[in-house]
Amino acid sequence: MDQTFKDGQCDILYNNGSHIMQSYVMDSHDDLGINAPPENRVQLQKVVTCSPVSTAGRTGTTSLTGSNTTRRNSTGLLRTYNFGPIDGVSDYTYAYNPTAISDNIGYQITAVIKADQSGWNPIQPFYRADGDVSLFLFAANSVQYTSMTLDPFFLALYNQTNINPDLQLFYPFNPVSVIGCADQYIIKNPNKNLSTTPSSINDLMIASEQININTVQFVTMQRLIEYVSFTNTYYNVFGSGDNALKQSDRISNFLSPAPPFGQWRQEVQGWFEIGLARLQASVVEYAANSASLGSNAEVSFPDANSNTIDIWKSQCANQKICNSGKYQTFSVFGLMFVVCFGIFVVLVSIRLKGQISYFRRRGDNWRNSKREVAYVADDKFQLQRMALEERGYIGWYRADKELPLYEGGALIPHPELHDTTLPDGSAGKTVIYPMNMIDHNMPNTGSRSSSQTRQPDLTTLAHEQDRASTNSASSNQAALPNSQSPAEPDPHPEVPVQPSSDNEIHPSGRTTPSSRQAESSHIDDQAQAQASQGPLSGPVSDEIVDQMTEGLPRLVANTG
Numbered sequence: 001m002d003q004t005f006k007d008g009q010c011d012i013l014y015n016n017g018s019h020i021m022q023s024y025v026m027d028s029h030d031d032l033g034i035n036a037p038p039e040n041r042v043q044l045q046k047v048v049t050c051s052p053v054s055t056a057g058r059t060g061t062t063s064l065t066g067s068n069t070t071r072r073n074s075t076g077l078l079r080t081y082n083f084g085p086i087d088g089v090s091d092y093t094y095a096y097n098p099t100a101i102s103d104n105i106g107y108q109i110t111a112v113i114k115a116d117q118s119g120w121n122p123i124q125p126f127y128r129a130d131g132d133v134s135l136f137l138f139a140a141n142s143v144q145y146t147s148m149t150l151d152p153f154f155l156a157l158y159n160q161t162n163i164n165p166d167l168q169l170f171y172p173f174n175p176v177s178v179i180g181c182a183d184q185y186i187i188k189n190p191n192k193n194l195s196t197t198p199s200s201i202n203d204l205m206i207a208s209e210q211i212n213i214n215t216v217q218f219v220t221m222q223r224l225i226e227y228v229s230f231t232n233t234y235y236n237v238f239g240s241g242d243n244a245l246k247q248s249d250r251i252s253n254f255l256s257p258a259p260p261f262g263q264w265r266q267e268v269q270g271w272f273e274i275g276l277a278r279l280q281a282s283v284v285e286y287a288a289n290s291a292s293l294g295s296n297a298e299v300s301f302p303d304a305n306s307n308t309i310d311i312w313k314s315q316c317a318n319q320k321i322c323n324s325g326k327y328q329t330f331s332v333f334g335l336m337f338v339v340c341f342g343i344f345v346v347l348v349s350i351r352l353k354g355q356i357s358y359f360r361r362r363g364d365n366w367r368n369s370k371r372e373v374a375y376v377a378d379d380k381f382q383l384q385r386m387a388l389e390e391r392g393y394i395g396w397y398r399a400d401k402e403l404p405l406y407e408g409g410a411l412i413p414h415p416e417l418h419d420t421t422l423p424d425g426s427a428g429k430t431v432i433y434p435m436n437m438i439d440h441n442m443p444n445t446g447s448r449s450s451s452q453t454r455q456p457d458l459t460t461l462a463h464e465q466d467r468a469s470t471n472s473a474s475s476n477q478a479a480l481p482n483s484q485s486p487a488e489p490d491p492h493p494e495v496p497v498q499p500s501s502d503n504e505i506h507p508s509g510r511t512t513p514s515s516r517q518a519e520s521s522h523i524d525d526q527a528q529a530q531a532s533q534g535p536l537s538g539p540v541s542d543e544i545v546d547q548m549t550e551g552l553p554r555l556v557a558n559t560g
Contacts, residue, residue: 018051019265021272025188028220032283033320040216043188044224046276047198048233050181050268052152053126053135055174058082062095081176083126083135086112087119094137096176105141106251107242112137113234131182132200134234138179140172143251145258153177153264154247170258179264181271183232187221189213201229219311222303227282236271236278246270287319376402388412392436408436 023046028034032044060080080092094110112120113134114127122133138153145156148170155177156170184198189211196207208221242248245267250256293299301312357372376382385396385404395408406412413434420430 018049019268021048034220035318035320039191042217042220043190045186047184048181048272050179053178053180084120084122100141106143107248108139109244110137111234111238128182130198131184132232133182136179138177142254143256144169144171145256147258149258150261151259151263154259181233216311219308227279231275231278233271236274284321287316391433
């Protein structure tokens, strides 16, 4: 397989050997798309060997006949090339008219294949029983090159005189150059690890009997043999004219740069790759319905019989195709799984936070959960509530929830930019809410009724954790300290107080110590006046309770 022809028939002038092209082992399922389980698959391998062929001793002449003999060819002779006769046509293979060199004719290439496909009967040593032999006869005609080329297929060694003395042109050395190729095929049974010997198309069917294939594999092999018989090297060139040559793309006005050495290898490599692409396309076309059959036509399977007709039909519906971008495949199960699992995660995340908070809040235990209090207090809405209460916006309920609600008398404004003094003593800017002057001295119940208990705020919850040793009966009294008795030192001395028109307001929004002392003295006077009237026999008014607890942590807004 390393030589195209025996007995030294390859052209050795500026040639360094044959060119062997071998495909990888093509699986009928993975590479050609004939969908089948592993036990019904076959494999195909293609091997093509090409080489330039010497024309020495293979040329002759023949008379040119016709009414324009004198005008076209003064000698009346054609140059013939004899590699075997063409059945019923001539006793030579190809005839060339020498006047074509001056007739402004471009590249011409003619292909012949041995008798069973095109009528050519190759003479020895061009006949090979183990392959399909084809010849490609190429004439450059009027095309000339701007420099010398040593490629054996496009050989140009001598220049000629031109009208422009500064431009040297080289004309073809051989009027006709020849390349010969041998196509061979191998069928493999992957289940038995058996394969045929390299064979021609006609011998491949007989050789397949030695690899022990089943009926489905036999039908698949019949299809592949049908396809490769029309995708061999001969059919890849036949009918294409000069478009079969890559070098023809470089020609302009019958002038071309010199082909690089080894250009003939690039040409035959292109023919081989075209054959593989056509093979894959032919397999796909088997299942394609590209023609309208009408009412009087039907699809037939010439190689089918009563035992294989069902297999031929089933393969019409079992053809895989390559995704060219127009079609997208996806798993419906995978898509639904992702959607359903995503919805499940979202629902769990929504409910999980509430469930954890519920178990923490069962009974009064949640009051002792610093994690729960810190979690709620760190929420952005709670931080905003604290900032607004600092500026006098009272009237909040749901103060222990993530979303506190405001029902005070004033509208909450946008924050404002104010001048301030930075820790290093320099001037700076700070953002604070404007002071609320409407809700001052209002009962801290918002629009809730006076009989509705207000939710404890988070500052009270923090104090309750530090005072967990006290029982729930005394906790309400601890939230309303007697101004006459000594009070327990407050661990948070900077508790915000409700502003009044008499308070001194610091730029940060907190009352100054002097204003807190004056307000505390005012509350003490009211408490003493109430005590001088005797023991409390009725409910304490909301106004007094609010004034006594103004600025202090508290659990309830009203007592009765």
